[in-house]
Amino acid sequence: MLSLFSATLLLLASLSHTTLADQLPLSPSTLIGSIPHLGFGTWNLKVSHSNTSDAVSAAIQAGYRHIDCAAAYGNQKDVGRGIKEGMKKVGLKREDLWITSKLWNDHHLPAKVEEGLNETLKELGLDYLDLYLMHWPVGNAPDGKLHYDYVQTWRAMEYLPSTGKVLNLGISNFSPTQLRELMHSASIKPAVHQMEMHPYLQQVDWLMHHRRHGIHVTAYSPLGNSNPTYSPDSTDLPPPLLQNKEILAIAEKANCTAAQVALAWGRSRGTSVIPKSSHVSRIEENYGAKTCILWNDDTKRIEGLGEKYLHRFNNPSRGWGVDLFEGLDGV
Ligand SMILES: NC(=O)c1ccc[n+]([C@@H]2O[C@H](COP(=O)([O-])OP(=O)(O)OC[C@H]3O[C@@H](n4cnc5c(N)ncnc54)[C@H](OP(=O)(O)O)[C@@H]3O)[C@@H](O)[C@H]2O)c1
Ligand SMILES: *[C@@H]1O[C@H](CO)[C@@H](O)[C@H](O)[C@H]1NC(C)=O
Ligand SMILES: *[C@@H]1O[C@H](CO)[C@@H](O)[C@H](O)[C@H]1NC(C)=O
Ligand SMILES: *[C@@H]1O[C@H](CO)[C@@H](O)[C@H](O)[C@H]1NC(C)=O
Secondary structure: OHHHHHHHHHHHHOOOOOOHHHHOOOOOOOOOOOOOOEOEEOOOOOOOHHHHHHHHHHHHHHOOOEEEOOHHHOOHHHHHHHHHHHHHHHOOOHHHOEEEEEEOHHHOOHHHHHHHHHHHHHHHOOOOEEEEEEOOOOEEOOOOOEEOOHHHHHHHHOOHHHHOOEEEEEEEOOOHHHHHHHHHHOOOOOOEEEEEOEOOEOOHHHHHHHHHOOOEEEEEOOOHHHOOOOOOOOOOOOOOHHHOHHHHHHHHHHOOOHHHHHHHHHHHOOOEEOOOOOOHHHHHHHHHHHHOOOOHHHHHHHHHHHHHHOOOOOOOHHHHOOOOOOOOOOO
16 A cells, blocks of 8 residues: 555656646636546447447456547447446446547537437437537538537537536537637536647647646547557658657566556546557556556656657548647647
8 A cells, every 4th residue: 555655656756847836726627526547449449349349348347437439430339338238247337437428520500419419328328428528629510511619519518417418528629729719608617628649749738728727638549649540641750659669668667568658658647548449458458557657767758759759640620621729739
């Protein structure tokens, strides 16, 4: 117990960017409940129906209590079956899990927001979500034109907690200007902002900004460019994060794997991380990041990678014909 406690202190002390004052939210968090900092991602889980359910069930059996879903992933029925199966195998109640899902761009019109939630709950086979995110600050109007009025969409989302079907509201992929605009007119502050974040896209100032405003950050694609849909679009891409020599050296020293190092680093910054895998061995390996301890000099080395290889992998700006992430790193 004592050694676990001192390891935790050392872990906190190894947060080398910040003073303790920086880490204390100046504005209180509105988060209801506590979001488990190691979650399971479900994008691209679709080899087959049963494969998807098996992976989600395996994650719950491995110890994950936070599942990250989205209507856009097109697999919520299978994910929902996996959740049921995992809960049954481990003997859990719904309240033991944290389930996030996201409003897709085709349901941004205020009149369609509640329908989006209803469909997601039906697909997942659940009565409520712990967290509902606006997936992108960009919607599609029925005429096919882009609809940018995310403030109006948010206002419609603000009604949802009163229905009892959602505990927390949040956002994903917002820029500083978009967040400022939202906060200016919102009556419910986003409890969580989910964004791309990993050793190649560290976004220190942006993370600090959220800490000051009491908004929890969830790091997506925490394994960097491991997601094969982040296909090379240029010749000077950084080396695959999990094959990066520095990460491998830290992993060897810490007796962890490269994936565990990337995830432990994300956890050490107070963000939640949501790695996806369709393989049981990796699902278990990634959960093992909970006991991977990094030291001050390890995090210093990882900071260096952020400067050397800075890269944002998920940016649909060009395809969608919209400006995204304005003012942020790696754009
Ligand atoms: N809000 C958003 O716009 C947004 C955007 C992107 C992602 N997300 C969420 O974040 C989750 C995670 O991000 P992501 O799926 O992009 O990427 P990721 O979790 O960083 O990486 C997933 C990839 O890494 C591989 N992998 C997983 N564990 C591994 C290990 N231990 N060793 C080697 N390879 C490993 C997986 O392969 P296998 O599956 O073959 O094992 C998969 O191809 C998503 O699933 C989704 O829930 C949200
Ligand atoms: C899902 O399918 C892939 C490819 O066939 C396989 O390698 C993997 O082990 C399967 N995962 C699960 C959880 O059954
Ligand atoms: C959503 O479902 C609720 C029941 O949970 C229902 O009262 C409501 O009318 C539905 N809203 C839409 C827009 O479908
Ligand atoms: C390293 O990790 C492995 C797997 O988690 C464990 O079995 C082994 O005992 C660890 N070795 C040391 C020296 O801690």
